[in-house]
Amino acid sequence: MAGVDVGDVELEFPCPTCGGTAKAAIEAVRMLPVLDCPACGQRFGVDLEAFSAQVTQAEAAAKAARKRRKA
Numbered sequence: 001m002a003g004v005d006v007g008d009v010e011l012e013f014p015c016p017t018c019g020g021t022a023k024a025a026i027e028a029v030r031m032l033p034v035l036d037c038p039a040c041g042q043r044f045g046v047d048l049e050a051f052s053a054q055v056t057q058a059e060a061a062a063k064a065a066r067k068r069r070k071a
């Protein structure tokens with residue numbers, strides 16, 4: 001069985017310029033790890049190390065949710 005698909009899960013990414021938050025789906029960031037900040041309009045690159053940790057967390061949450069549904 002394949003792992004859980006979290007591609008459509010939205011994560012929040014902090015803008016390094018203004019501290020605002022840009023939201024994007026995991027799948028979109030995997031394809032293009034660059035976001036436009038909705039607050040200040042600055043374009044910034046996603047911190048891939050932090051992103052990887054966020055994806056791992058989303059996967060763990062999805063797995064836990066799946067387990068709860070089965071039980």
Ligand SMILES: [Zn+2]
Nearest residue numbers: 015018037040
């Ligand atoms: Zn910003």
